[in-house]
Amino acid sequence: MNHFNVRTLMIAVVVIAINLSVGIALWRLDKTLLCRIAVIGMAMQFGLVRLIQGRGRPFWGGYVAAAAALISASSFLVFPPQFAGGAPPVFGPAPAPTYPGSVMWRAWDRYDRFTDPLWAPVYSFFDQAEFDPLSLRVQAAAYASYALVASLPQLAIALLCGLATQAAVRLLSSRPPSPLA
Numbered sequence: 001m002n003h004f005n006v007r008t009l010m011i012a013v014v015v016i017a018i019n020l021s022v023g024i025a026l027w028r029l030d031k032t033l034l035c036r037i038a039v040i041g042m043a044m045q046f047g048l049v050r051l052i053q054g055r056g057r058p059f060w061g062g063y064v065a066a067a068a069a070l071i072s073a074s075s076f077l078v079f080p081p082q083f084a085g086g087a088p089p090v091f092g093p094a095p096a097p098t099y100p101g102s103v104m105w106r107a108w109d110r111y112d113r114f115t116d117p118l119w120a121p122v123y124s125f126f127d128q129a130e131f132d133p134l135s136l137r138v139q140a141a142a143y144a145s146y147a148l149v150a151s152l153p154q155l156a157i158a159l160l161c162g163l164a165t166q167a168a169v170r171l172l173s174s175r176p177p178s179p180l181a
Contacts, residue, residue, distance in 0.1 A: 015045065032150070035143060036108070037074050039151035040067050040158065047162075062165025066158040074154075076102035115149055 019041075026034035044067035051060040101109070 019045075031143075032146075033074065035147035036150045036154070037071055039147050040071060040074075040154040043155060043158065044068060044071065047158075056166070058169035059162040059166040061162075063158050063162030065165075066161030067154070070154045070157060073104050076104035111153060118149065119146065 022041075023034060023038065026037065044064055047060045047064040047067060051057060051064055
């Protein structure tokens with residue numbers, strides 16, 4: 001039976017503290033950004049543990065690299081399009097934006113438009129002022145399901161990068177040595 005030593009427990013406490021502080025900061029900044037980053041962030045931490053343990057290093061190396069790149073690219077979700085008169089009008093033609101928004105924001109906007117029909121019934125639970133236990137459970141389930149669906153493209157890209165890295169390492173290691181070497 002494995003026993004945890006004090007060093008391992010202290011590392012776990014530091015990781016949990018960092019996760020909570022980042023989570024609180026993102027919650028106050030933008031709840032949807034938190035939902036998009038939380039799942040892939042936890043998956044990246046799991047991948048780092050697996051990479052350090054030495055099991056499936058090529059796969060987890062590619063997975064962690066792709067997840068880290070996607071998390072850093074997610075910071076551009078904070079920059080939506082800017083319009084000259086503030087927000088675009090609800091009715092009538094939209095004015096041309098003075099700043100079109102980041103490429104990452106536009107890509108996620110397209111994915112959001114694709115998944116919006118799924119969330120029409122769920123949106124009513126977001127930002128409720130009620131504090132009864134059932135309402136809080138329903139709201140937590142709504143945020144968790146939104147976070148999972150919102151991070152599916154990131155998880156799929158990280159998984160594909162991990163598989164591609166593993167396949168490339170297998171391909172390169174199975175080649176016979178070059179006679180010129």
